[in-house]
Amino acid sequence: MAEHVILIAGPMGAGKTTAIQSLSEIPVVSTEAANTDRATANKATTTVALDYGEITLDGVEKVRLYGVPGQRRFDYMWRILEERALGLILLINNDGQDPVGDMLELIKDFSALQERGGVVIGVTRSDVQEYPHTSQYVDSIREVYPHITAPVFSVDARNRDHMLITLTALLFNIQAQSEAPMEDVA
Amino acid sequence: MKPLHQQEPVREVCAAALQQLGRDCPSMTFAVMVSDDGFEVASAGSHAQQGGRLASMTSSMQALGDAVAREMKLAACDHILLESINGHILQRRIPNHELVLCAVFDHHELVGRAVFATSECASTVSTNLMRQAA
Amino acid sequence: MRPTYTIGFLEVDSYHQVLVRSMVSRAAASLSATWDIAETPKADVVIHGPRAAAKNASGRLNVRLCGQGEISNNPQDLPAPLRLSALLEMLKRAEADFVNTVGVSKAPQIQAAPQAPPVIHETAARTGMLILGETILKSLASQKPGIIKVLCRDREALWIDLRRRAFAAPYALNEMPEDADAIRLEIIAVSADTASPVPTPGTSLDRLLWHVGLRAGAGKPAPWVNPAKRYKLKYWPNFSELPHSITHMNLVARFGSEALTADDASLRCGVDIATVINTMNALTLMGLLNENNGVEIRRLQTVTQPEQVSRVGGLIGRFKSKFGW
Structure with missing residues (x-):
């Protein structure tokens, strides 16, 4: 049975667990614990190991969706889970303290996966906090990582269509990047 | 209200219980009490510098244990035992509190004794914290 | 034998490139050589934009396009606004110089792709959508992007505020007529304190540009697109806010990974050329697709990660079946 692992990462409170719940066709396996770090994200629980969901294709082939904890102190889970991953959906909450900085930092943290597969950015909670606009995320990526053409979408993690668009863009991007010829300046 | 790992009375109760665990089991090399979401509340033993990392891992392990138990329609995960050639690690939820104990023992310790000693420690912490809250 | 010479551009805006191209085409009968558009470094005549540095002169003949006013x-300079007579005079002068200095016909400098002869794409008819697209593009490029009022038959006005890159439509964009006669445009000059007719926050201009761009050429290249040129994606459109198909996503991903002509993209994605050109019209209008000037991409016949390609390609295929894309 073919399996494809997609990783969903992002800061605490970005909507990773919700995104997996939107996409998954099975009840999501979650590892939530009571959140004592209310200063970082004001929510009751937080993921401390992983979230897991599945999309089944053709009856047997599965896309496995793994959400990793947002806090850096759990980064061993990032390393464990990224090994088998095909690509990365990076969710960034627009109402964070420095959402663009968070994104740039996480792209660096997952650079091996980005280079091997690909990354797509989903900006959440832009209904709550209008700025920064998605164009600022795009400009920052182009400035710091000029070799990456990562899709940046504004998404609602509760919206299955949004999350499917994000996942599909990731797959197309991985496909196009892996078929692309080497660039050679004439 | 301050998070558990920043509440001094909670830290004191946990630190005292961990010290006692070390006295009861000389083969205990390190123990840490962590909040459910992986913050160190107190620790004891010779590898204290590793506490932060082990605290996060304890939280992940406990949550995975809970998830597996839930998946198998069992009750919540009470304790997890990890055995290796050079020793074992036993982690245990503190009844009625969002805390997890993780204790590392070298190979001199009998598993049964470690299970019993950590159970006693967890029970003591739970009782003392309830008493303190009252 | 009729000689063939080439024209290249250095820092010349798309509008003037299109203008030169169409003038050359109209003047073909008056010229003794065939004139093609080529990659700038290899061109016989290089037309420089008003702000291009003279030290970058690389053609056998370098001429400068004057700025407005x-x-x-x-x-040697081409006066502004550019007139057909001035361009024709310059090209005739070049033809005479080249014959005098070389004395023989020169081989064409544009190398056709080895796999297939170049496809000639007809230009698009001047529909309402095309005129609207051109107007927005020119206004955005001007010093003072202002307000555009779009009147469609008996409907209320659609307002575009280019300063805020936002618009307000009193009806769904799909209800907008596409023929030229049905749309009337008014460009409204603005000062710093001119109030915006678009309520805050308005709808993102990208939504309108995507809609207009996809329809502007009806399968043929809009004046702001040269399908023979290679284009590379600057960044992805925000697809969560744009009505799109899976084909659009496929094309965008391809243009993101390599510089392609319309024909290249059609072959790479297995998509009909009309859809490719419509998508290019839209992406270029949105400023997301750039001509890949000065950089050539070496064509490789082999894929770089064949296992990954077949794995992901198969996965996308099964997603298509599952979700009925």
């Missing part, structure tokens, strides 16, 4: 005493 600029008066030049240099007979």
